[in-house]
Amino acid sequence: MKNNKTQVFNNKISEAIEILHNSSSTLSHFDSFKIVFVLIAYKRFNDILEQNGASDKSIITIPESYRWSCLDFSSEQLFKLIDKNFREISSANKGLGDIADALDIQRYQQNISPLTQKELLNTFDSLDLSLNNFSLKEFVEIVSAFFEQHAESTGIIRSKTSYIPNSLCKLIVKLLNPQISEKLYNPHCGFGDILIAAITHIYENHGWPNKFEQYNLSNNIDIYEEDKEILGLAKLRLAMAGVLFNSAAKGSFFNENKADVLVLRYLFDDYYMNSDDYIYKIIKFKNIYNSRLIDNGRMGILLPQNQLSNMRTDKFLKELNFKNDYIESVIQLPLELYPSLNTNLNLLIINKNKSIDRKHKVIYTKVSPFIRDGLVSISHEEIERIVTAYNNFETRTKDEEIVTYEEIQQNNFNLSPNCYVGTTPSEIKKLRKDETGIPLKDMYKIECGKTKKRPEKDKQGLPFISTLDLSTNLMYPYVNFNNVTFGKPASEGEIIRQKCILVSLLGDTLRQTIFDPNLPYKKESIEDDIKYPEILVSRNIVVIVPKENIDLEYLFYQLYSPIVRKQHAARHKNTRWSFPRITLSDLKTIIIPIFKSLEDQRIFINQYKSTLFEAENARLETLKERLKLVDKKQEAEFSIIRHLAHNINPKIYNAKSPINDVIKFLEERQLIDEILSTRLDGTKETVGEALNISIKNLNQVGNILKSARDLITREIRKDDFQDIDVYELFINDIKPLYTNKPYKLIVKKVNRMVDGHIQLHKEHFVEAINNIIINAEYHAFNESFSDARLEFDIDGNDENITIDYKIMEFYFQRI
Numbered sequence: 001m002k003n004n005k006t007q008v009f010n011n012k013i014s015e016a017i018e019i020l021h022n023s024s025s026t027l028s029h030f031d032s033f034k035i036v037f038v039l040i041a042y043k044r045f046n047d048i049l050e051q052n053g054a055s056d057k058s059i060i061t062i063p064e065s066y067r068w069s070c071l072d073f074s075s076e077q078l079f080k081l082i083d084k085n086f087r088e089i090s091s092a093n094k095g096l097g098d099i100a101d102a103l104d105i106q107r108y109q110q111n112i113s114p115l116t117q118k119e120l121l122n123t124f125d126s127l128d129l130s131l132n133n134f135s136l137k138e139f140v141e142i143v144s145a146f147f148e149q150h151a152e153s154t155g156i157i158r159s160k161t162s163y164i165p166n167s168l169c170k171l172i173v174k175l176l177n178p179q180i181s182e183k184l185y186n187p188h189c190g191f192g193d194i195l196i197a198a199i200t201h202i203y204e205n206h207g208w209p210n211k212f213e214q215y216n217l218s219n220n221i222d223i224y225e226e227d228k229e230i231l232g233l234a235k236l237r238l239a240m241a242g243v244l245f246n247s248a249a250k251g252s253f254f255n256e257n258k259a260d261v262l263v264l265r266y267l268f269d270d271y272y273m274n275s276d277d278y279i280y281k282i283i284k285f286k287n288i289y290n291s292r293l294i295d296n297g298r299m300g301i302l303l304p305q306n307q308l309s310n311m312r313t314d315k316f317l318k319e320l321n322f323k324n325d326y327i328e329s330v331i332q333l334p335l336e337l338y339p340s341l342n343t344n345l346n347l348l349i350i351n352k353n354k355s356i357d358r359k360h361k362v363i364y365t366k367v368s369p370f371i372r373d374g375l376v377s378i379s380h381e382e383i384e385r386i387v388t389a390y391n392n393f394e395t396r397t398k399d400e401e402i403v404t405y406e407e408i409q410q411n412n413f414n415l416s417p418n419c420y421v422g423t424t425p426s427e428i429k430k431l432r433k434d435e436t437g438i439p440l441k442d443m444y445k446i447e448c449g450k451t452k453k454r455p456e457k458d459k460q461g462l463p464f465i466s467t468l469d470l471s472t473n474l475m476y477p478y479v480n481f482n483n484v485t486f487g488k489p490a491s492e493g494e495i496i497r498q499k500c501i502l503v504s505l506l507g508d509t510l511r512q513t514i515f516d517p518n519l520p521y522k523k524e525s526i527e528d529d530i531k532y533p534e535i536l537v538s539r540n541i542v543v544i545v546p547k548e549n550i551d552l553e554y555l556f557y558q559l560y561s562p563i564v565r566k567q568h569a570a571r572h573k574n575t576r577w578s579f580p581r582i583t584l585s586d587l588k589t590i591i592i593p594i595f596k597s598l599e600d601q602r603i604f605i606n607q608y609k610s611t612l613f614e615a616e617n618a619r620l621e622t623l624k625e626r627l628k629l630v631d632k633k634q635e636a637e638f639s640i641i642r643h644l645a646h647n648i649n650p651k652i653y654n655a656k657s658p659i660n661d662v663i664k665f666l667e668e669r670q671l672i673d674e675i676l677s678t679r680l681d682g683t684k685e686t687v688g689e690a691l692n693i694s695i696k697n698l699n700q701v702g703n704i705l706k707s708a709r710d711l712i713t714r715e716i717r718k719d720d721f722q723d724i725d726v727y728e729l730f731i732n733d734i735k736p737l738y739t740n741k742p743y744k745l746i747v748k749k750v751n752r753m754v755d756g757h758i759q760l761h762k763e764h765f766v767e768a769i770n771n772i773i774i775n776a777e778y779h780a781f782n783e784s785f786s787d788a789r790l791e792f793d794i795d796g797n798d799e800n801i802t803i804d805y806k807i808m809e810f811y812f813q814r815i
Contacts, residue, residue, distance in 0.1 A: 005133060009142060013040070016123050023116040031108065033150055034233065038103055039120070040146075041236045042086065043068055044129040044139065048212045051130035057213040059244050060096075062089050071121065078117040079109040095235075095244030102232030137208045140200060140241050147191060147237075163190065164265060164302075165337060167370070167377035168347075169197035172263060172300045174387045175329070175349055180206055182220065182260035185292055189223040192234035194263045199241050215242050222259065259292055262299040296353030305332070305344040306572070308415040326350045327362055329390055332417040334369035336376035346417065349390070358393055362408070364421045365389060366399040398422065410439070411571075412585045418570035427563055428591050441588035444555065445545040448505075448584055449537030450494040455487025462489060464536045467504045470511040474616045477514050477556065481521050481532060489536055496535050501544040501556055506581045510568060512559045514552070542587060550594075554601040557608055558592050567591065652698050659698075663691050677740070685739065693736055700737075700770070703763040724765075726801055727756040727794050734769055743788040745773070750795035758801050772805060 013036060020032040045060045046068035054061055064070070066085040075081055083106035090096040112120075134142065148166050164172075178184050178198050186194050198221075209215055221243060225231035238244075293299055308330070329349040338345060351358075365386050370379035389400045403420045411419045419425060431437025440446060455464055463484040471477045479502070489495055497517055503510040520529035537543055546552045558564060567590045572580040595601045666672040672688040730747040738745045749756065769792075776790050793804040 047130040173197040185259035299350040424566040437591040471513040746791040
C-alpha cells in the first residue's frame with residue numbers, strides 16, 4: 001500500500017492534469033504533461049532551498065526574488081511570470097543551460113485563462129516537496145512512476161519519443177553495471193529513462209545523497225537528443241535526481257570523448273522507421289561502437305527481431321560478432337512491451353573486452369512478461385534471473401542458452417534468438433549430435449528458379465510457374481497449371497525438366513509442391529489430359545532435387561513436420577513490402593530429420609502421411625460445419641442488402657437526376673468552369689468538378705450495394721474481374737473524392753518499373769480502400785493537427801503488387 005504522502009502527491013498531480021485537460025481544447029496531452037512537470041520541478045527546487053538551505057555545493061540555487069513564495073497569484077499573466085522566473089533560475093545555474101528557452105512556458109499564456117492558471121498553482125502550493133518530506137530516492141521513484149503512468153496509460157511520452165519502460169531500463173543498467181568512476185554516454189536519451197536507472201544503480205552501490213548537493217557524477221555523463229524540448233525535460237528530470245550538467249557536457253552525437261558505457265535505444269517511431277534504416281547509418285557507417293567506446297567499453301542497444309537476420313545488416317553483424325568478437329549477449333524482450341511495434345525487440349550487450357571464457361560465444365535469453373493491471377513489464381525476479389545468467393555465463397533454464405560462433409555460422413550468421421533458445425533449437429542440437437538430422441543443403445541439389453521476370457506471353461512457349469501456382473492442397477501436392485502464363489525462355493538454363501520439389505521463398509509457409517514431368521494434368525475446359533515435361537520457374541521459387549539416397553516423397557512430407565516449420569518461421573525476414581520471406585542461404589541451413597536407408601524413409605512416410613491426412617480431413621470437416629453457419633448468416637445479410645438496395649437505389653437515381661440537370665444548365669450558360677472554392681492545397685475547384693465528384697460518390701454507393709449483394713450470394717464471376725492499373729485507379733477514381741479533406745491523400749508509385757496492372761474486381765477494391773481512408777480519418781486524424789497525410793505506396797515485384805498505407809508527418813499547430 002502506498003504511503004500517505006505519495007498518495008497525496010499523486011492525487012494533486014492527477015488534479016493538475018485534469019485542470020489543464022478541462023481548461024483548453026488547444027492543449028495536447030503532451031503540453032499538459034510538460035506544464036505539470038515543469039511546475040513539479042520548480043516547486044521541488046524551491047521547497048528544498050526554503051526548508052533545507054543552500055550551500056556552495058548545492059545542485060540548484062534560486063535567487064530570493066524568483067522563488068515560489070514570491071509568485072504573485074493575483075497576476076493575470078502567471079505563466080509569463082513562471083517563464084520569467086524559470087529563465088532567471090536557468091541563468092543562475094549553468095547546468096540548466098537553455099532549458100527555459102526549450103520549454104517556453106509563456107507560449108501557453110493565451111491558451112489558458114488566468115483563473116485556471118491560479119487554480120493550477122494553488123494545487124501545487126499546498127504540496128511539500130522538500131527533502132524533509134521526500135528523500136532523493138523517494139522523489140526519483142515518484143517521478144519515474146509519473147513518467148511511466150503517462151507513457152503507458154495515455155501515450156503522451158510515446159507519441160513524442162521512444163519511451164523505455166522502467167523495468168527494461170533496470171535490466172539494461174544491471175547488465176551494463178556502470179561504475180561511479182566510468183563515463184556514460186546516452187545518445188538519443190529521450191526523457192532520460194536509462195540515465196535515471198544508471199544514476200539509481202550507482203547510488204544503490206555507493207549510498208544515496210542525504211543532501212541536494214553535487215555528487216561526483218556531473219562530468220561522467222554525456223547525453224544527446226535532437227529534440228530540444230525533450231532534452232530540456234530530460235535535464236530537468238536529471239537535475240531532480242541530483243545530476244547537473246555543466247555547459248561543456250551538453251552532449252553531441254559524435255565527438256572525441258570516449259565512454260566506458262554506452263546505451264543506444266532503437267528509434268522506432270514513424271520518422272525513423274521510414275528513413276532507410278537510420279539506426280544502421282549510425283552504427284555501421286559512423287562506427288559508433290568503435291569511435292565512442294574505450295577499448296574495454298560496454299554497450300547496450302535495442303534492435304527489432306527481424307533486423308538480427310536482415311540481409312542488409314548481415315555484413316555489419318558479421319563484422320561486429322565474428323571479426324571483432326564483441327557481441328556478448330542477445331536478450332529477446334516480450335512482444336507486449338511495445339505492442340504497436342508488432343515485432344520483438346532484442347537487447348544486444350556488446351563488450352569490447354570479453355573475458356577468455358566468453359570468447360567466441362554468445363549467451364541467449366528470452367524474457368517472460370510480467371502483467372499487472374493490464375500493463376506489461378519485466379518482474380524483479382526475471383531481471384535477477386537474466387542478470388545472474390549473464391554474470392555467471394551459465395544456463396539453468398530452457399530460456400537460456402550459450403551459443404558458439406560455429407553454431408551461429410551453421411545458421412548463416414542469423415542472430416535471432418528463435419534459432420537458439422527454446423524447445424526446437426534443443427531438438428535440432430540433438431539431431432546434429434546424433435547425426436539423425438542433416439542441413440537441407442547437404443541432402444539435395446537446391447537452387448532458385450532462373451527466370452528473373454515474367455516472360456512475354458507466347459502460347460507456344462513453356463508454362464511459367466510463379467508462387468501463385470504452387471499447391472495449397474495437401475491431398476493434391478502438384479503444380480496447378482490452370483492459370484499459368486506461357487512464354488519463351490531467355491536461355492536454355494532457365495528450363496526445368498526433372499522431377500523436383502518447388503518451395504516458395506515468400507510467405508509464412510513453404511507451399512511445397514511436386515513437379516513431375518511425366519505426370520498428366522487435367523486442364524480446365526480441355527477433355528484430354530496434358531503433360532508439361534518442361535517448365536520455367538520464378539526466382540522466388542526454390543527448386544529442390546533429392547540425391548539418389550533420398551526419397552523425394554520423404555522430403556516433401558518432412559517439410560510439413562513441426563520441427564521444419566518452426567525453423568522456417570525462425571528464419572523469416574520482414575521485407576520492405578511487409579510480408580515475410582526467407583533467403584535461399586537460410587533455407588539451406590534448415591535441418592531435416594533423416595533415415596539413412598531408402599526403405600526406412602518410405603516406411604516412415606507411409607505412416608506419417610496417414611497422420612497428416614487424418615489431420616487435414618478433420619480440418620476440412622470443421623470448415624464444413626463453419627460454412628453451414630456462414631450460409632445462414634449470408635441469407636440474413638442478403639435480406640438486409642436486398643431491402644437496402646430496394647429503398648436506396650431509387651433515391652440515388654432521384655439525387656443524380658437534378659445534379660445532371662444542373663450540369664447541363666451550367667454548361668449552356670458557360671458557368672461550369674467557374675471557380676467554386678479553393679482547396680486546402682491551394683488549387684482551385686470548379687463548379688463542374690464539384691458536381692462530378694458528387695455524381696461519382698452516388699455511383700459508388702450504388703456499386704457498393706450491388707457488389708455487397710453479389711458477394712453475399714457468391715455471384716461474383718471471373719468475368720467481373722478486369723485488367724486494371726492500380727495506380728491509375730487511385731489517381732482517377734479514389735483521390736478526387738478526398739480533395740477537400742483537412743488532410744492530404746498521397747499516392748506514390750515507389751518502383752516505376754513495376755507494371756501496376758492486375759486482375760481486379762474494381763467496385764470491391766474501391767470500397768476496401770474507401771474503408772481504410774474512413775477509418776484513418778475517424779481514428780487517427782485530429783483537428784488540432786495540421787499537414788496530416790495518408791500515403792499509399794504502390795510497389796511490388798514481377799508476381800505481386802503491394803499497397804502499403806501509412807499516416808505520416810503530423811505537425812502540431814500551436815495557436
